Amino acid sequence: MELTHFNDDLLSFLHTSPTPFHATATMKKHLLAQGFVELIESEEWVIDEGGQYFVTRNDSSLIAFTVPQLNLNQLGWRMMGAHTDSPCLKLKPNAQVDRFGFHQLGVEVYGGALLHTWLDRDLSIAGRITLKTQGGEIVSRLVDFVDPIAVIPNLAIHLNRQANEGFSVNPQEEILPILCGVENEFDLHELLKSQLKKQYPALAVDSVLDFELSLYDTQPAALVGLHKEYICSARLDNLLSCFVGLKALLDSKEQRPSLLVCTDHEEIGSLSACGANGPFLEDVLRRLTPNPEQYVQAMQRSMLVSADNAHALHPNYAHKHDKLHAPAINKGAVIKVNANQRYATNSETASIYRDIAAQENYEVQCFVVRSDMACGSTIGPITSGEIGVPTIDIGLPTFGMHSIRELAGSHDAYGLYKVLVRFTQRGDLISRV
Incomplete structure (x- = not known):
C-alpha cells in the first residue's frame, strides 16, 4: 500500500468515526470485508487454525486477531494496542x-x-x-x-x-x-x-x-501545509493509532498469531468493562489459551506495541520540551519512556522495536517529559500490569493534543504501519540464552 492510498483511507476512517461507537463499527466493516469472523462473547467459541476473528464489547471496544497456528504457548502473540475514545x-x-x-x-x-x-x-x-x-x-x-x-x-x-x-x-x-x-x-x-x-x-x-x-x-480531516506535509483532524488521538494497527493486522502475512486491541475510556482512566483497565483483553486471551500454564507461557513469548500520540516539539513553545527528547513531525514514531512507569517501555522492548524499524529504514525518536513537568500515561502500563506482557509505548508526533483539531505528519503513520506489519511477522523476540 503506497502513501497516497494509505492517507486517503485514513481520512475516510476519521470521517466515518465521530465517536468510539462509530470507530468500532468502521473497523468491524473493514474486518468483515477481509473475511474476519465475528465472535459473540455470550456464545461458545470454536477457533480454527488459520482463522481470523474479532469480537466487540459495548459497541465501543474491539479485539481482532489471527491464528495461523494454534500452539499459542509456543509462538506467543504480536499485539498492537490503541484506544477509540477522544476528549x-x-x-x-x-x-x-x-x-x-x-x-x-x-x-x-x-x-x-x-x-x-x-x-x-x-x-x-x-x-x-x-x-x-x-x-x-x-x-x-x-x-x-x-x-x-x-x-x-x-x-x-x-x-x-x-x-x-x-x-x-x-x-x-x-x-x-x-x-x-x-x-x-x-x-x-x-x-x-x-x-x-x-x-x-x-x-x-x-x-x-x-x-x-x-x-x-463537522470539518473533515484534511492534508494541509504548503506541501501537504501534515494531516489535520479531530480525534487523531487516538484514531490515528487505531487505523495504523488495523491496517497492519489486515496486511500481516499471518506468520505469527497477531492481535489488535482498541479499547474505550482511555481518556478517563480506562477503568470500565470495555477499557484497558478492565477484563476484556484477558477474557479473550484466556478463552484462546485456557490452560493456566500455557497462558503464562504465551504471554512471556508475546509483546505489545501500545500506540498513542506523542507530543511533537512545537516551535512556538520549545521550552516545554527536554531539548534532547523533542520529537519532530514526519521524522518517525516516538519511543515513550518514563522512569516512574507512566509508560511501559523498557530497554528490551525498545531494542526490539528499534531493530524492526531499522529493517524498514524507518527513523526512531524518543520522548521523555521534562523532569519538572507531570507525565501523561497510556494503555501500555495498564495492559502490561493486567496480563504481564512485555510492552513498549510508542506514538506519532502530534501538535495540539486534545484540541478539537489536532495536527500530525502525513508521512509518519504510513511508516509506522510498515514497521507494525514487520512486527506481526517477527519470530523470536529476544534471546534468553
Whole structure:
C-alpha cells in the first residue's frame, strides 16, 4: 500500500468515526470485508487454525486477531494496542436547556478537552441510542446527524477585554451549544426519534429510552501545509493509532498469531468493562489459551506495541520540551519512556522495536517529559500490569493534543504501519540464552 492510498483511507476512517461507537463499527466493516469472523462473547467459541476473528464489547471496544497456528504457548502473540475514545462534549441525560430565547444542550466534558477550541465550530451530534420498538424489544442503534446543527459562539472581545491575556471556559455555564431559537418547537427525544426513522426506515420506534451522544466538529480531516506535509483532524488521538494497527493486522502475512486491541475510556482512566483497565483483553486471551500454564507461557513469548500520540516539539513553545527528547513531525514514531512507569517501555522492548524499524529504514525518536513537568500515561502500563506482557509505548508526533483539531505528519503513520506489519511477522523476540 503506497502513501497516497494509505492517507486517503485514513481520512475516510476519521470521517466515518465521530465517536468510539462509530470507530468500532468502521473497523468491524473493514474486518468483515477481509473475511474476519465475528465472535459473540455470550456464545461458545470454536477457533480454527488459520482463522481470523474479532469480537466487540459495548459497541465501543474491539479485539481482532489471527491464528495461523494454534500452539499459542509456543509462538506467543504480536499485539498492537490503541484506544477509540477522544476528549469531547457529551450530552447530559436531561440535556434540553431553554434559556434567554435559545434552545441549548447541557453537556458534560469527557476527558481532558481543550475547551476553548470548541468555540465557534460547526458541530454535529453522533453516538448510540437505546430504544424500545413497537414490538416491545429493547435495541441500540448508532446515529450521526452529519449536518452542523449546533454551535458554541465565543464572547466578543469587547465584552472580555482580557481575553488575550488568559482565557478560561466555565464548563457548566459557558460551553452549552445553541441549537435554535425558542420560536421553534424543540423536543430532544422527538428529534432523536426522527433521526432514528431517517437512518433506519424499517425500525418501528416506540420510544427513546436512553442515549450516549457526543458533539463533534463537522470539518473533515484534511492534508494541509504548503506541501501537504501534515494531516489535520479531530480525534487523531487516538484514531490515528487505531487505523495504523488495523491496517497492519489486515496486511500481516499471518506468520505469527497477531492481535489488535482498541479499547474505550482511555481518556478517563480506562477503568470500565470495555477499557484497558478492565477484563476484556484477558477474557479473550484466556478463552484462546485456557490452560493456566500455557497462558503464562504465551504471554512471556508475546509483546505489545501500545500506540498513542506523542507530543511533537512545537516551535512556538520549545521550552516545554527536554531539548534532547523533542520529537519532530514526519521524522518517525516516538519511543515513550518514563522512569516512574507512566509508560511501559523498557530497554528490551525498545531494542526490539528499534531493530524492526531499522529493517524498514524507518527513523526512531524518543520522548521523555521534562523532569519538572507531570507525565501523561497510556494503555501500555495498564495492559502490561493486567496480563504481564512485555510492552513498549510508542506514538506519532502530534501538535495540539486534545484540541478539537489536532495536527500530525502525513508521512509518519504510513511508516509506522510498515514497521507494525514487520512486527506481526517477527519470530523470536529476544534471546534468553
